[in-house]
Amino acid sequence: MITHPAYTVEPWCLRESELDLDVLEQSESVFALANGHIGWRGNLDEGEPHGLPGTYLNGVFEFRPLPYAEARYGYPESGQTIINVTNGKVIRLLVDDEPFDLRYGRLHRHERVLDFRAGVLHRTVEWTTPSGRTVRIRSTRLVSLTQRATAAIAYEVEAVDEEVRIVLQSELVANEQLPKREGDPRVSASLGAVLQHEEDFVQDSRLRLVHRTARSGLRMAAAADHLIEGPPGTSTSAESGQDLSRLTVTSLLRPGQRLRVEKTVAYGWSGVRSLPAVRDQVDAALAGAASTGWEGLLAEQRGYLDAFWARADVELEGDTEIQQAVRFALFHVLQAAARAEERAIPAKGLTGPGYNGHCFWDTETYVLPMLTYTAPHAVGPALRWRHTTLPAALERARQLGLAGAAFPWRTIDGDECSAYWPAGTAAFHINADIADAVVRYTAASDDLVFEREAGLELLVHTARLWFSLGHHDPHGVFHVDGVTGPDEYSAIADDNAYTNVMAQQNLRAAADAAERHPDLAASLGVDDEETAAWRDAARRIVLPFNKELGVHEQSAGFTSHQVWDFAGTPADGYPLLLHFPYFDLYRKQVIKQADLVLAMHLRGDAFTKEEKARNFAYYEPLTVRDSSLSAGSQAVIAAEVGQLRLAYDYLGEAAMMDLANLERNTRDGLHIASLAGTWTALVAGFGGMRHHEDTLSFAPRLPEQISRLAFAVHFRQRCVRVDISQQQATYTLLAGTELEIHHHGSLLKVTKDTPCSGPLPAVPDLPEPQQPPGRGPARRRWADHD
Numbered sequence: 001m002i003t004h005p006a007y008t009v010e011p012w013c014l015r016e017s018e019l020d021l022d023v024l025e026q027s028e029s030v031f032a033l034a035n036g037h038i039g040w041r042g043n044l045d046e047g048e049p050h051g052l053p054g055t056y057l058n059g060v061f062e063f064r065p066l067p068y069a070e071a072r073y074g075y076p077e078s079g080q081t082i083i084n085v086t087n088g089k090v091i092r093l094l095v096d097d098e099p100f101d102l103r104y105g106r107l108h109r110h111e112r113v114l115d116f117r118a119g120v121l122h123r124t125v126e127w128t129t130p131s132g133r134t135v136r137i138r139s140t141r142l143v144s145l146t147q148r149a150t151a152a153i154a155y156e157v158e159a160v161d162e163e164v165r166i167v168l169q170s171e172l173v174a175n176e177q178l179p180k181r182e183g184d185p186r187v188s189a190s191l192g193a194v195l196q197h198e199e200d201f202v203q204d205s206r207l208r209l210v211h212r213t214a215r216s217g218l219r220m221a222a223a224a225d226h227l228i229e230g231p232p233g234t235s236t237s238a239e240s241g242q243d244l245s246r247l248t249v250t251s252l253l254r255p256g257q258r259l260r261v262e263k264t265v266a267y268g269w270s271g272v273r274s275l276p277a278v279r280d281q282v283d284a285a286l287a288g289a290a291s292t293g294w295e296g297l298l299a300e301q302r303g304y305l306d307a308f309w310a311r312a313d314v315e316l317e318g319d320t321e322i323q324q325a326v327r328f329a330l331f332h333v334l335q336a337a338a339r340a341e342e343r344a345i346p347a348k349g350l351t352g353p354g355y356n357g358h359c360f361w362d363t364e365t366y367v368l369p370m371l372t373y374t375a376p377h378a379v380g381p382a383l384r385w386r387h388t389t390l391p392a393a394l395e396r397a398r399q400l401g402l403a404g405a406a407f408p409w410r411t412i413d414g415d416e417c418s419a420y421w422p423a424g425t426a427a428f429h430i431n432a433d434i435a436d437a438v439v440r441y442t443a444a445s446d447d448l449v450f451e452r453e454a455g456l457e458l459l460v461h462t463a464r465l466w467f468s469l470g471h472h473d474p475h476g477v478f479h480v481d482g483v484t485g486p487d488e489y490s491a492i493a494d495d496n497a498y499t500n501v502m503a504q505q506n507l508r509a510a511a512d513a514a515e516r517h518p519d520l521a522a523s524l525g526v527d528d529e530e531t532a533a534w535r536d537a538a539r540r541i542v543l544p545f546n547k548e549l550g551v552h553e554q555s556a557g558f559t560s561h562q563v564w565d566f567a568g569t570p571a572d573g574y575p576l577l578l579h580f581p582y583f584d585l586y587r588k589q590v591i592k593q594a595d596l597v598l599a600m601h602l603r604g605d606a607f608t609k610e611e612k613a614r615n616f617a618y619y620e621p622l623t624v625r626d627s628s629l630s631a632g633s634q635a636v637i638a639a640e641v642g643q644l645r646l647a648y649d650y651l652g653e654a655a656m657m658d659l660a661n662l663e664r665n666t667r668d669g670l671h672i673a674s675l676a677g678t679w680t681a682l683v684a685g686f687g688g689m690r691h692h693e694d695t696l697s698f699a700p701r702l703p704e705q706i707s708r709l710a711f712a713v714h715f716r717q718r719c720v721r722v723d724i725s726q727q728q729a730t731y732t733l734l735a736g737t738e739l740e741i742h743h744h745g746s747l748l749k750v751t752k753d754t755p756c757s758g759p760l761p762a763v764p765d766l767p768e769p770q771q772p773p774g775r776g777p778a779r780r781r782w783a784d785h786d
């Protein structure tokens with residue numbers, strides 16, 4: 001299934017055993033290293049060839065104009081784009097005056113290994129120059145999870161059979177030329193040279209460049225220092241210009257001799273701090289890393305990841321590809337979030353410039369649920385970031401004539417960047433998604449400090465938004481009209497079911513939180529009358545239902561729209577958004593991504609078992625999955641309604657999204673929500689985990705292809721391990737005090753000394769629903785047996 005011919009299936013790493021330049025861009029995303037603050041794409045050390053050079057700092061962006069042919073009131077005035085900042089990865093190599101470039105000479109060996117436990121990218125190369133000199137190169141790269149401003153590389157070159165003169169150029173490069181990409185709204189805008197020089201500096205083996213963005217006014221500094229080990233006679237020199245600082249190391253290597261460079265790179269940025277302050281910040285980061293040393297950085301990285309895997313690992317027997325893919329997914333989601341610390345978690349993490357580096361609802365609806373139960377320390381800061389953007393959201397709501405806060409559909413710094421309002425501003429559900437993440441995190445973590453400092457305000461202002469966006473009809477029924485739900489092939493619809501059930505939860509949660517914190521709520525102007533009004537709206541909010549068909553409507557009237565002509569749509573007409581006008585998509589029954597199906601997962605308590613089965617059967621033949629967010633959610637409900645084989649296929653799609661480049665745009669960055677969706681498909685799908693209010697429940701059922709699934713869940717200072725076989729599930733309390741859980745509806749008490757078990761019920765043999773022609777998930781082979 002992995003299309004890269006040279007990736008091997010291994011449980012704890014991703015190994016590329018030979019270089020294929022045709023998939024170079026894709027591999028740069030897959031081999032990206034990040035810590036949520038710094039992102040380094042997996043570009044080759046020597047800089048070229050490259051698909052897309054990429055170095056990102058979370059929150060460093062430039063404004064870009066959003067020109068409108070017909071501007072209207074309330075359209076955002078400017079967009080934001082993540083920028084490629086100063087590249088500290090580059091180590092060029094000359095062997096007897098010939099540049100090390102894999103397109104020339106002879107490549108005997110090229111291997112890259114992304115090690116999920118060590119948190120490093122290893123590379124091993126053996127190469128002969130066009131004139132016949134052979135060298136071995138080994139590099140190891142890390143972006144530190146413990147020292148968030150720091151990245152480092154150990155680079156070693158060895159002469160193989162003849163004496164060679166080696167020149168290494170270790171660089172900091174700003175304003176790299178980037179390849180131009182156009183024609184796909186999902187790629188990033190290209191802005192040219194955006195970094196304006198402020199200072200450059202070299203001394204001994206130390207380099208530093210300071211730049212500033214012209215319009216967003218952000219100052220960033222990159223600094224590097226080096227430790228060099230080579231045979232006697234090894235010498236260095238350094239030089240610097242506006243966009244390039246360079247340390248040159250020369251050495252004469254006899255066969256078997258090595259030159260080794262340890263390069264530490266530090267990054268800092270600020271919108272307010274002075275040049276000396278930002279400069280000092282990177283120098284201090286270098287000093288910190290120097291005192292830790294390369295071995296120390298490696299040890300810290302492993303320690304951080306040991307702790308993560310002890311909490312978060314998912315073990316699976318019966319499918320080694322999925323086993324590898326879920327660890328790849330967990331690793332990359334962690335990298336996107338670990339040290340984001342009150343900055344956004346973008347849809348692509350820091351692995352590429354896709355979607356201009358914007359953060360969407362992907363964070364709260366897909367990424368944070370996984371982190372809440374596996375790495376809760378990363379969730380509070382992510383939601384606190386949303387809280388820091390509250391002033392912009394309050395202002396946006398005011399501009400739109402609404403109460404409360406209207407959070408942006410896509411953004412970097414909190415301002416709305418979506419120029420396409422039907423699938424932007426109108427996607428008001430993002431506000432309920434943020435509230436959902438607040439509710440989940442608060443209930444799962446008992447982080448009352450967060451609730452007091454940020455959670456309550458987020459809930460109150462989003463509840464106010466719903467109350468002012470909706471209205472009571474003459475019969476008292478509460479409606480939310482003219483909004484876009486998760487399915488972006490329908491827009492400006494009335495009473496989107498997903499939006500309404502999520503808003504319902506938002507309104508209730510705000511009232512509950514206000515009652516828990518009456519003084520704080522009063523300071524926000526909340527009184528009993530307001531909470532009563534929220535509760536009343538929540539009670540009366542409509543969930544559209546077609547009685548004749550016996551199914552919920554995705555939005556009012558949806559089931560009476562004409563059905564899209566699936567039979568007449570050619571295979572290359574997908575994704576539909578690139579080949580058909582939105583006006584036509586909007587008036588037909590065709591669904592881009594899980595919408596009502598997602599509602600049945602997140603608000604499973606609002607639907608009966610029979611409704612879930614009927615709704616799933618109705619919406620499957622209409623859902624084309626033109627978004628990578630969909631498969632994981634469809635897997636969850638497929639598993640719940642007993643369609644285990646189908647759930648397994650959807651799991652495969654979510655899991656292989658980037659490893660197999662299924663949407664053919666992995667080069668622009670990884671699909672972080674889909675990666676998180678792999679965990680969700682396993683834990684909420686086959687593990688059947690649900691968390692509604694204070695209740696944690698499991699309804700495990702495994703497809704025949706998976707013989708065992710085990711994972712841990714963090715819940716209210718406890719850690720519960722769930723181990724599922726084809727016959728039973730066993731729950732063990734690894735940490736914390738006794739906990740009550742539900743297993744297929746029966747109450748179990750999990751205590752420290754006594755694991756408890758429950759049987760897995762038989763799964764009914766049901767006919768499988770069909771997807772639109774050609775749009776079913778790939779039938780997953782039974783990897784270990786077929």
Ligand code: BGC
Nearest residue numbers: 347355360361362488627629
């Ligand atoms: C999806 C959105 C998603 C965005 C970023 C779009 O294709 O329809 O739901 O937020 O991609 O991942």
